[in-house]
Amino acid sequence: MKLEINDTYNRQLPADTNTNNSRRQVNMAAFSYVSPRMPTAPQLVHASAEVAQLLGITGEDMGSEDFLQVFSGSKVLPGTHPYAMCYGGHQFGNWAGQLGDGRAINLFEVHHHERQWAVQLKGSGATPYSRSADGLAVLRSSIREHLCSEAMAALGVPTTRSLSVMLTGDRVLRDMLYDGNAAYEPGAVVCRVSPSFIRFGNFEIFASRQDIPNLKKLTDYSIKQFFPSITPEGKAGYLSFFKAVCQRTVEMIVHWERVGFVHGVMNTDNMSILGLTIDYGPYGWLEGYDHHWTPNTTDRQHRRYRFGQQADIGLWNLYQLANAIYPLIEDIPAMEAILEEYRVDYATQYHAMMLAKVGLQMDRTEDIDLLESLEGLLQRTETDMTLFFRGLSKVKKDNVLEDGDAFLEPVAQAFYKPQELDEALRSDWRSWFVQYQDRLKHETLTDTERMLAMNAVNPKYVLRNYMAQLAIDAAEGGDFTVVEDLYQLLQAPYSEQPDQERWFAKRPEWARQKVGCSMLSCSS
Known part of the structure; x- marks a missing residue:
């Protein structure tokens, strides 16, 4: 595996002169040198071929022992000097002082095809910024980050990327819901890739110290x-x-x-x-x-x-x-x-x-009211966002709204509780659809053209929490195929993918209150 290493951050900015990996306040420095923790038995869970190509890593490289060692933290490439960044931050509106890379270690920077990439491991051990934490990560959070990073990239959302997620062979103690019920979980390392990991907090820490x-x-x-x-x-x-x-x-x-x-x-x-x-x-x-x-x-x-x-x-x-x-x-x-x-x-x-x-190309005065009314209606009963906007593309601008609820058919799948669509709400939805159809008649696109345009900005598939949890449950049992299946699905989130229709559905009821599927903690 040959990488064109081109470090800049740790060559052009001031380093911590203390090279001991001890928890402490770090002054007058942008980073501290630190080595990744050696995992006991690294095992590849999943890797992104697309991100590998960004770095100049071939498919053959991805199957090599060298790949496993470097991106699990088992091996430091000769001539590279891993480090953790120093930064501060406001957390939930309050100044928290020094924070820093408490469980992230930057390995090196790679230059490939005229682009620069910083490569870091998350969950590879403690740093001077870990405070009382262990600097490790668990499999569930690593899978969530890996899949979501790549799903967001495919959606066209600006994001950091993820090269790989690996099991470390170690057990990590975590209190997932901060309720006193800590338990050991499989440890993992995710390899994150970005042009830079500099945050607002990198500037804040220097300013707070008047440096x-x-x-x-x-x-x-x-x-x-x-x-x-x-x-x-x-x-x-x-x-x-x-x-x-x-x-x-x-x-x-x-x-x-x-x-x-x-x-x-x-x-x-x-x-x-x-x-x-x-x-x-x-x-x-x-x-x-x-x-x-x-x-x-x-x-x-x-x-x-x-x-x-x-x-x-x-x-x-x-x-x-x-x-x-x-x-x-x-x-x-x-x-x-x-x-x-x-x-x-x-x-x-x-x-x-x-x-x-909503498929409108021209901006007319009445559009403000149309959009505000829509957002209000969407919140009056539980309505799935992804399903609704995808279904809305099927509305025909010349269809006559007959009596009854047939006008809701294109978006009916989006309502979690159809019984809550009482007479008043159905009447308000009908009024909105009349307004919407009237507005569509001012557009030049055909129904088919509008559907294609809407489907290019409204994804059909997103990484719902319950989907990620299914992948996590399978992976914790040694089955990594669900991770791969979801990864492939989410590489084409705007495509129909008829054989994947089971994922184009509302959250199942069993996931409404399940841990990992509804709300999550900062350790998730």
């Missing part, structure tokens, strides 16, 4: 490596950098909302400066369309990171990034103007996204 020289080094490095089109130096360049991060954050969150994804833990240490979905923990896809839903048990009371608040939290987090890099800019009006642009950009992009979801 302005290193704050400047980190910002200059980020601009040079990831925003090369930004040419002005000094204040103008830093403002352009901040604006670019804001724009990418908006685009990412609108994509989340398009497919019904809820991140679950939008702390500032989980926000990528590249606008990539990062750190897949207690995430989930909407089953019933509900702006108030969160998959995170830790967030159950206040629902800070609920589906309908993700855009506002993105802005709140960007304010924290603005505070962190302010010493480099010192221009509050200019920074506030960029943050205000975020609000405008989000409103514009969200509206355009929703128009696309």
Whole structure:
């Protein structure tokens, strides 16, 4: 296995001078050198051939002992120097101080086909930032991250990627629901791949310590490596950098909302400066369309990171990034103007996204009322988001709405409790469909063309929590075929895949309250 190693982060930024792997506060450094923990008996669960190709890894390489050793943490490539990043963050709205890579170790950076990739292992042992934790991961969370990273990429959502997930042969003690019932689970390591894993928190930690020289080094490095089109130096360049991060954050969150994804833990240490979905923990896809839903048990009371608040939290987090890099800019009006642009950009992009979801190309004044009415109706009874929008594409603009409920037939599969569609709600749905059909008549697309356009933005298959849990249950029993089956399914989420229709269905009732299928903890 030959990789073109091209490390930049650990060559251009300041290293921790203390090389002992002891839990501590790390000052005046962007990272600490640390080696992965040797697993007892590594075993490959699954690997992504597509991600391997991004790194220049061949199919033959993927079956080699070298692949198993390097990406399980058993072997460090000669000439590479693994490290853990130092960063801080706001968690659930409160400053948490130093956090850092507590269970992630960056192996190296790879340059292939004019693209740069950082490669890291999650679950490969303790680092100086692990605090009281063990730095390990379990199979269930590793499978969830691996499958979701690749599912999101196929959906067209900006995301970090996952090369592989491996069993370590070790048992890891975890209290999954934080209820005092800890148990040993199979340990695992997932190999994450991204252009960069730099977060808002990397800047926050330097700012919190008034380490302005290193704050400047980190910002200059980020601009040079990831925003090369930004040419002005000094204040103008830093403002352009901040604006670019804001724009990418908006685009990412609108994509989340398009497919019904809820991140679950939008702390500032989980926000990528590249606008990539990062750190897949207690995430989930909407089953019933509900702006108030969160998959995170830790967030159950206040629902800070609920589906309908993700855009506002993105802005709140960007304010924290603005505070962190302010010493480099010192221009509050200019920074506030960029943050205000975020609000405008989000409103514009969200509206355009929703128009696309309902198959409208032209933007007319009445569309605001049409979309707002739809979102209100979707929440009046439990309605599956994925099934509804996929079914909506089958509506014909010239069909006459006969008496009875036949007009609901294209979307009938989406209702979890059809008995809740009382006379008042059916009447309101009928009124909406009349309005929708009238609006479609102003469009130039044929019904078939509109269906194709809608099906290109409304996925048929998403990684529902119960699906991931089925893969986890099978894998914990030694059967990795369900992981592979779901991986293949989710590589083509917009395609019909007639032989996979069993996955195009509402969440089964048995999964409504099952652990791992409804809400999840941060250890999930």
